[in-house]
Amino acid sequence: MTDVAVRTPAQRVRAWLPAYGVYVAIVVLLLFNIAFTENFLAWSNLRIQLIQVAPVVIVALGMALVIGTEGIDLSVGSVMALAAAFIPLYLGYGVVAAILVALIAGVAVGAVNGLLVARVGLQPIVATLALLVAGRGLALVVSDSQLREIRNPGLVELGSGSLFGLPYLVWIALALVLTVAFVVRRTVFGRRLLAIGGNRPAAELAGVPVGRVLVTVYVVSGTLAAVAGVLAVARIQASDASAVGVLIELSAITAVVVGGTPLSGGRVRVWGTVAGALLMQLVVATMIKHDLPSSTAEMVQAVIILVAVYAARERRSR
Amino acid sequence: MTLLEVAGVSKTFPGVRALDDVSFALQPGEVHALVGENGAGKSTLIKVLTGVYQPDDGAVRYRGEPVSFGTPLDAQRAGISTIYQEVNLVPLMSVARNLFLGREPRNALGLVDERRMNREAADVLTRYGVRTDVRRQLGTLALGAQQMVALARAVMVDAKVVIMDEPTSSLEPREVETLFGVIRDLHAQGIGIVYVSHRLDELYQICDRVTILRDGRVVHTGPLEELERIRLVSLMLGRDMAEVRREGVTGFTGEHEVQGAQPVLRAAGLRNRHKLHGVDLAVRPGEVVGLGGLLGAGRSETLKAIGGALPLDEGTVEVAGAPLRRRTSVGAVKAGIALLPEDRKAEGIVPSLSVRENIALAVLPRLSRLGLVSEKKIDTIVERFMTRLRIKASSPHQRVGDLSGGNQQKVLLARLLATAPKVLLLDEPTRGIDVGAKAEVQALVDELAAEGLGVVLVSSDAEELIEGADRVVVLRDGVVVGTLDGADVSTEGLLRTIAAASSAAASAATQEEAS
Numbered sequence: 001m002t003d004v005a006v007r008t009p010a011q012r013v014r015a016w017l018p019a020y021g022v023y024v025a026i027v028v029l030l031l032f033n034i035a036f037t038e039n040f041l042a043w044s045n046l047r048i049q050l051i052q053v054a055p056v057v058i059v060a061l062g063m064a065l066v067i068g069t070e071g072i073d074l075s076v077g078s079v080m081a082l083a084a085a086f087i088p089l090y091l092g093y094g095v096v097a098a099i100l101v102a103l104i105a106g107v108a109v110g111a112v113n114g115l116l117v118a119r120v121g122l123q124p125i126v127a128t129l130a131l132l133v134a135g136r137g138l139a140l141v142v143s144d145s146q147l148r149e150i151r152n153p154g155l156v157e158l159g160s161g162s163l164f165g166l167p168y169l170v171w172i173a174l175a176l177v178l179t180v181a182f183v184v185r186r187t188v189f190g191r192r193l194l195a196i197g198g199n200r201p202a203a204e205l206a207g208v209p210v211g212r213v214l215v216t217v218y219v220v221s222g223t224l225a226a227v228a229g230v231l232a233v234a235r236i237q238a239s240d241a242s243a244v245g246v247l248i249e250l251s252a253i254t255a256v257v258v259g260g261t262p263l264s265g266g267r268v269r270v271w272g273t274v275a276g277a278l279l280m281q282l283v284v285a286t287m288i289k290h291d292l293p294s295s296t297a298e299m300v301q302a303v304i305i306l307v308a309v310y311a312a313r314e315r316r317s318r
Numbered sequence: 319m320t321l322l323e324v325a326g327v328s329k330t331f332p333g334v335r336a337l338d339d340v341s342f343a344l345q346p347g348e349v350h351a352l353v354g355e356n357g358a359g360k361s362t363l364i365k366v367l368t369g370v371y372q373p374d375d376g377a378v379r380y381r382g383e384p385v386s387f388g389t390p391l392d393a394q395r396a397g398i399s400t401i402y403q404e405v406n407l408v409p410l411m412s413v414a415r416n417l418f419l420g421r422e423p424r425n426a427l428g429l430v431d432e433r434r435m436n437r438e439a440a441d442v443l444t445r446y447g448v449r450t451d452v453r454r455q456l457g458t459l460a461l462g463a464q465q466m467v468a469l470a471r472a473v474m475v476d477a478k479v480v481i482m483d484e485p486t487s488s489l490e491p492r493e494v495e496t497l498f499g500v501i502r503d504l505h506a507q508g509i510g511i512v513y514v515s516h517r518l519d520e521l522y523q524i525c526d527r528v529t530i531l532r533d534g535r536v537v538h539t540g541p542l543e544e545l546e547r548i549r550l551v552s553l554m555l556g557r558d559m560a561e562v563r564r565e566g567v568t569g570f571t572g573e574h575e576v577q578g579a580q581p582v583l584r585a586a587g588l589r590n591r592h593k594l595h596g597v598d599l600a601v602r603p604g605e606v607v608g609l610g611g612l613l614g615a616g617r618s619e620t621l622k623a624i625g626g627a628l629p630l631d632e633g634t635v636e637v638a639g640a641p642l643r644r645r646t647s648v649g650a651v652k653a654g655i656a657l658l659p660e661d662r663k664a665e666g667i668v669p670s671l672s673v674r675e676n677i678a679l680a681v682l683p684r685l686s687r688l689g690l691v692s693e694k695k696i697d698t699i700v701e702r703f704m705t706r707l708r709i710k711a712s713s714p715h716q717r718v719g720d721l722s723g724g725n726q727q728k729v730l731l732a733r734l735l736a737t738a739p740k741v742l743l744l745d746e747p748t749r750g751i752d753v754g755a756k757a758e759v760q761a762l763v764d765e766l767a768a769e770g771l772g773v774v775l776v777s778s779d780a781e782e783l784i785e786g787a788d789r790v791v792v793l794r795d796g797v798v799v800g801t802l803d804g805a806d807v808s809t810e811g812l813l814r815t816i817a818a819a820s821s822a823a824a825s826a827a828t829q830e831e832a833s
Contacts (some may be wrong), residue, residue: 187689188682195679199667205627205665206680206733207651268672 018312022275023027025304026080029282036288047167051235052095053281054173055228057274059248060255061180062221064273067256068184069197069217070265071117071124076252079109080245083229085143088150089241095154103226109135114215118192124228132249139241147240150233159234169231176224181270190268193217197265254280254301258308279304319382321346321510322367322398322479327376328364338534339371344479344510349501351521351542352514353554354531355752360514362480363531367512368400369393381478387414394526397478398695401468414439416456429708446470447496469500473509480504481512486520490778500523514752517779518547530554532572545710545713554753565633569631570760570785574767580639582772583655583741585624588633592617594796595632600743601772608787610812616796617776618660621743624699624774625657626650637740650682651723654740660776662723666730669719673711674700676718677732684737703732708758724755731762742766742773748782759785780809 012051017053033040059076083102090098100188109131116127149210150156184190192213195203202209226243233239257263258279287297322344329337337359344350354360365371366378369387377384380396387393390400407416414432417439425431439452446466448459456464465485472480486494501524504511506689507826513525521528522542529539530553538545538553581600588597597620600608609617622628624635626647635642637653650657659665670678678685678696685695700714707728711721718729727747734742744763748756763786767773777783783790790802792815800815 184692188686188691189689191675191679191682191691194671195668195675198670199665201665202659202668203679204623205657205659207648208646209680262670264670266668299493306382 012195018262018308019272020267020312021308021311022272022279023261025152026275028095028277029279029286033282033286033289037286039288041163048291049281049285050170050199051167053277054167054169056248056251056255056277056281057173058176058228058231059245059293060252060259060273060277061176061270062224062272063249064259064261064268065180065184065193065217066124067197067253067261067263068193068265068268069214070200071197071214071217072128072217072253072262072263073113073221074125074128074249075131075135076221076228077110077245077248078125078132078139079106079222079225079230080229081107081139081241082109082135082142083226084233084239084244085139085241087155087230087233088300089142091150091152091155095152095158097306098155103223103229106222106226106229107219109124110219113222114218117216117218118211123254125274129306136241143239143241145242147238147242150237150239155234155238155276159231159237169235172227176227177270177274184268184270189213189216194266194268197267200264236284243287251277251280257312258304260308261311276308319346320344320379321348321381323378323379324363324366324373325379326365327363327373327378328348329366329371329373329375335534339376340531340534340536341376342529342536342539343493344376344512346478346508346510347505349505349513349525349528351525351528351552351596352512352531353516353521353528353550355554355754358531358752359534360531361456361483362534364483364512364514365399367393367481382685383568388462394475398481399472399475399477400470400477400481400483401465402483403429407456407464407468407471412456413443413450413456413459413467414452416467417442417452417474419471421475424679442470443467443475446500461689462489464491465489466496469497471669473500473504477509479510479512481514483514484516485513486515486517494520516750518550518755522547523551546609553754570782573602574606574764574788576602576788580605581636582638583624583774584636585620586622586634588623588626588635589631590619590623590796591631593628594623594630596631597793597796597798599624599791599798600773601774603740603770604767606767606775606782606791608771608790608807609774609793610780610783610815611791611799612737615793617793619796620793621657621745621774621776624650624741625655625743627657627747654738655743656680656734656739656741657743658734658745660745660749662726662730662750667718667726669717671718672702672715673718673721673729674714676729677703677736680733681736691752694747699736700732703736707732707762722752722755726753727751727755727759731759735766740771744773745776746778747775748777748779781813782810784812 003057042127063073063076082105086102087098113128113131116122117124157307158168163171175227192208193205196210196213197207200210216296229244232244256273257276259276260269261267261273282293283300283304284297287294287300320343324340324342327337327340339361341362347416352360352363352718362371366373368390371392372386381387385396391731397419403408408419408606414436420423422430423434423438436452443452443466446469447618448466450459454465463581469485485497504816514818515521525542527540528542528545528550530537530550532554536704549794569634571735582603583601584761585597585599588594597616599607599620609620611617617629623630623633626645630645637655640653661828668679674696677700681699682691685692704714708727709728709732718726721729747763748759760782763773763775769782773785775786790801790807790810790812791798792800
């Protein structure tokens with residue numbers, strides 16, 4: 001019962017590791033690649049890496065917010081598929097209209113998730129699992145299970161064009177990262193979200209509108225997933241509801257966890273999440289460049305997840 | 319032979335000398351009180367005794383032999399059991415399962431012998447005054463009953479030493495009596511007991527010797543009987559005796575001046591199916607109204623109902639004449655009602671957030687524009703309340719989960735006060751916090767009443783209720799059974815009112831609480 005917390009050096013390392021270990025790992029991997037991988041620093045290579053990681057980052061941002069409330073959103077991949085499925089149907093009304101419809105689909109799924117969690121009181125994992133199944137099913141119905149090519153010049157430009165040498169996709173991801181980081185740090189919504197994740201009954205008694213905040217969090221996650229879905233369509237110049245966003249929920253959760261956001265809620269590390277996604281991307285890229293099978297990359301990723309979770313064990317003894 | 323002894327033990331954490339040359343000896347069959355304010359070193363000493371910490375210096379001897387427990391489990395195996403303030407059991411498992419966890423009786427097939435386990439569990443618990451179906455989930459029991467299960471479990475493992483850290487903090491008087499009965503039994507069996515508590519009455523009732531710690535040092539050790547109460551408090555606080563005498567037992571100064579005749583809070587006909595059966599309550603500005611009654615009488619429920627945290631079947635709540643329309647916590651906070659919950663850990667603090675974020679939580683809308691919070695405004699308000707309530711933290715950015723109980727409570731009070739409430743509902747505001755913080759909190763309640771707030775105070779500490787409240791409304795089974803006013807506000811008056819009326823109803827009520 002000391003008044004001021006006192007930490008031993010070992011405890012300090014344990015507090016530091018889950019938060020910043022991911023950056024150390026990235027630096028180590030970058031140095032390794034710069035030294036041993038041919039053409040690693042070539043712009044064409046870096047550009048591809050960034051394009052590939054962008055959708056995971058976008059989805060992981062929403063996931064980080066949901067996890068911050070001690071929840072989880074498994075439906076993000078299906079939301080991507082649903083958004084992708086709506087694009088070709090509404091392209092006839094123009095690019096903007098098609099994108100808008102896709103985003104509204106994301107908002108709608110997010111709202112249903114949020115209402116199931118906040119009002120009906122379902123466990124987040126169950127509620128969003130239901131939407132994972134239903135969402136992809138709906139996407140297949142909407143698209144008639146057909147792969148549709150996209151030739152709309154606007155969308156193609158969005159998926160492959162650049163500004164100041166950096167692809168639009170990366171700019172969009174960056175803008176969203178900055179926005180979410182700002183929201184978490186500076187807004188009432190951000191603080192309330194963390195309070196709910198840290199201690200929901202306490203937040204409730206303190207007059208936090210818990211239901212409204214939770215619904216908003218899931219809507220944000222759904223919307224971000226829809227954005228990722230639109231960008232995926234734009235990049236591959238096709239809408240394939242059966243393939244878009246499959247298993248991305250796992251990549252997103254991995255990025256969040258590796259980035260040092262605890263699954264127990266109450267804390268969100270936005271930049272850590274970005275770093276987590278980059279680290280996983282780098283691992284795969286490194287393996288491929290060195291002619292190792294992708295199964296090796298998966299095993300390395302698994303080890304990283306275990307290390308991250310191990311390091312993040314909360315000091316429960318307190 | 320001395321049962322458990324530490325000699326010249328020191329323990330230093332970076333920046334803090336938690337224990338400084340501390341010696342302590344426990345004889346068989348002795349109930350030894352260990353007292354001190356927060357940060358005095360009680361917890362550290364217990365952790366040294368139970369193998370959580372290794373001392374930097376000095377020796378621990380158990381039954382004459384030098385020992386060094388590497389882990390709490392080692393200490394437990396050797397016969398040193400500890401019961402912590404918070405119940406350390408599995409709420410989703412049955413009572414019997416919890417009792418026998420890790421030592422379940424087996425049948426011939428090596429499977430758990432449920433029938434025998436349940437039978438034995440029921441036998442054991444009856445001795446502890448817990449009469450319940452042992453197949454029920456532990457979490458569905460009242461806190462007091464859970465505490466008894468924890469105690470039974472601790473003693474059952476063939477303990478020679480039992481360390482109790484605030485064992486009565488969640489018990490009602492009748493359960494405390496049962497606990498003391500158990501302690502006397504243990505005493506007769508030659509088991510040594512280390513008893514940590516902030517409640518002086520209990521210490522004098524049950525303990526033989528006392529060791530007082532202050533700032534990591536032993537300032538007194540000896541038979542308790544010979545030590546005057548007032549001297550015990552002054553040793554603990556390190557304050558001048560005359561000063562303590564002048565201040566009385568609690569931090570309250572006495573009567574408050576009621577300002578204006580119109581009640582700032584008026585609750586009428588509060589009904590909730592099982593818990594409340596038509597409670598009426600009115601509080602005027604500047605008045606402190608105490609809610610008296612036994613555990614389960616509906617005191618906490620009344621506060622929660624007013625604070626919008628308990629759904630009501632019927633009833634109205636008015637703040638300064640304006641009825642509350644939306645019956646939610648959000649609505650209540652907006653209307654100027656601030657509720658300090660009974661369970662600080664579960665419903666109060668957000669441990670992962672900083673002191674600053676915790677204080678600002680309820681007032682975020684007021685400290686922001688267009689949804690963006692103003693760090694400057696938060697800093698101002700946080701600084702104001704950290705100074706006013708003397709919150710001890712290394713910085714406003716320290717995690718609340720790392721603070722002592724007293725400081726956590728102050729952070730919660732700061733959160734409530736930051737909302738500039740008209741009505742303050744305090745549910746056990748000084749439970750489990752040290753004497754110093756307790757006096758500070760009590761003085762604060764006086765101050766707030768003087769500023770014109772209406773205060774409703776629930777406390778199982780009779781002294782606190784009597785000295786703090788101008789009026790005490792006594793509840794039983796969710797109904798008001800009496801009101802003490804003026805000179806009637808006394809311990810005797812309170813007990814008389816609680817004990818009055820049909821004893822049959824009272825005993826039925828206590829049975830219900832036990833189950």
